[in-house]
Amino acid sequence: MNDAPSVFIVDDDEQVRSALTFLMESVGLQAESFSSAHDYLEQFNASKPGCLILDVRMPGLSGLDLQARLSAETIHPPIIIITGHGDVPMAVRAVTAGAVDFIEKPFNNQSMLDNVHRAIELDAKQRGESSRLQDIEKRYNELTPREKEVLQCVIEGKRNKIIAAEMNISQSTVEAHRSKVMDKMLADSLSDLMRMALLLKLIS
Amino acid sequence: MNDAPSVFIVDDDEQVRSALTFLMESVGLQAESFSSAHDYLEQFNASKPGCLILDVRMPGLSGLDLQARLSAETIHPPIIIITGHGDVPMAVRAVTAGAVDFIEKPFNNQSMLDNVHRAIELDAKQRGESSRLQDIEKRYNELTPREKEVLQCVIEGKRNKIIAAEMNISQSTVEAHRSKVMDKMLADSLSDLMRMALLLKLIS
DNA sequence: ACATAAATTATCATATATTCCAATTTTCCT
DNA sequence: AGGAAAATTGGAATATATGATAATTTATGT
Incomplete structure (x- = not known):
């Protein structure tokens, strides 16, 4: 390589x-x-x-x-x-x-x-x-559809309560998804996650 | 104009x-x-x-x-x-x-x-x-030096406790600065603040 | 039908952040 | 010296997020 x-x-x-x-x-x-x-x-x-x-x-x-x-x-x-x-x-x-x-x-x-x-x-x-980006893309693609939805809301700055309301699910579920997203993306803070989202162009 | x-x-x-x-x-x-x-x-x-x-x-x-x-x-x-x-x-x-x-x-x-x-x-x-960027720059320049320091730490994903330790000040002070930063920058969430920081190129 | 992954919910404990409030000390300018 | 802005701290109440653990329901594909 x-x-x-x-x-x-x-x-x-x-x-x-x-x-x-x-x-x-x-x-x-x-x-x-x-x-x-x-x-x-x-x-x-x-x-x-x-x-x-x-x-x-x-x-x-x-x-x-x-x-x-x-x-x-x-x-x-x-x-x-x-x-x-x-x-x-x-x-x-x-x-x-x-x-x-x-x-x-x-x-x-x-x-x-x-x-x-x-x-x-x-x-x-x-x-x-590019190699850094590819790592991140790989991890992102391992997220489930629901996890991606939650991620999108998170990077838009919505609170768990709001996300739960919008998705018609309980706050616990949002917390579960959110937690998995952080794990799977290997993000150790919200700002870390935001940086990745930027590279993935998930941000307007 | x-x-x-x-x-x-x-x-x-x-x-x-x-x-x-x-x-x-x-x-x-x-x-x-x-x-x-x-x-x-x-x-x-x-x-x-x-x-x-x-x-x-x-x-x-x-x-x-x-x-x-x-x-x-x-x-x-x-x-x-x-x-x-x-x-x-x-x-x-x-x-x-x-x-x-x-x-x-x-x-x-x-x-x-x-x-x-x-x-x-x-x-x-x-x-x-560019006009959006100029608005943000204007607000950023109204931050006090200390507030800028705190902002930098915040966008690096550091918790208030850590920031306080690094700056040798109390957590209350960090909270005060942080709160002012959010006010002055007109940010309504951390992700909002991160987006601005990106445009300002405060991020690695 | 079975196994597996995904999605869902809840509870409890802790840690953090946010928002009021009020007050003191420093610094800097006139 | 006096005044304004900045920096500092504390307390208390509230809201949010996090982390661990467990359990149920829904797809999904073989």
Whole structure:
């Protein structure tokens, strides 16, 4: 799970792949290259840290297509788009869609390395946040429907008495649910629970 | 305060200004144009809603310079950059720095209007969130130092007894501070207070 | 039909928080 | 020095939450 970060390189041009691989390895970065977006997707593993250098113009799935696919994933490596014949609208689209960079070939080696390092740092940060979030989501999904209802009321600041009235159940029941929620979510205070609810976007 | 949104146009080219003004007014949008970034800054009023169409290449302050200045403001209209001789790196920089669009001249009138409408909607949304935040900030700043300390502990989920021990004061005092905090912040429950604390970024 | 999880309720004891009240001491500004 | 705001404390009554324990009723799926 917690491997060293890789620089994933997706380009149909063998020259570019080997040049980039050489560049990355020259500074001790692990590189993995693919000749098509499809090849990359096949081995894609959300838990592998790193960043992705992606050519726009490729046979089959284009770089922007791949970018769109990856955006649907909850977590994916930051994307650096490279292109031989880029234009402004394409760059705007790529960056707006979440690419961290859009670089024209031929590129400067040093600035490429700078960008890669920045992207890898960003990935590490996102990954840390995301793994915490996934833990919380996992626990949340183990709540029963009723417990989720009570949780929703709790984070809205309602008192047990009110919740009981709204749900037409006794206060004891609410207390029971509430207590289970705290246990299952591993929350040790209300504010702790609220923080989790925020990450889960249960809050308006 | 709550005026109709304006389209602010900043371009040193009189032709462009009048063309854009005409375009905006043709769909019922209010337009205000300026021949330099400096002129715009002079009349800049954070409370005026709308969006900003900004030329990059201008004598004096450039569009990107103005963008940087505005980014320092807590709230500013969304920026649509327009340019005659744009290149990819410039577009990437502008979008990365927060511009909502980067459009080359000559542009398509309809797509420009679409972008303007989208930007104005975004501005309205940001403005709504921001005014709520300002209310909360105002109330927060009326708290005494001691009350702020207690608030910090409360949102960390500490019980009054613990807070009293940590601050070396009696539990009664903590209760007094806490009660005042709830009053002053107009919070009617702990979760309410937590939500505010989040917006104030008092939470890790 | 049986087993299991979920939902429901209750009681008792304790711990905490909230809300009144009133009072003293500190600090800071004019 | 005088006054205002802030910080401090205590008491007493009330409301709420928590925690442990136990028991009943309802689904749910095999």
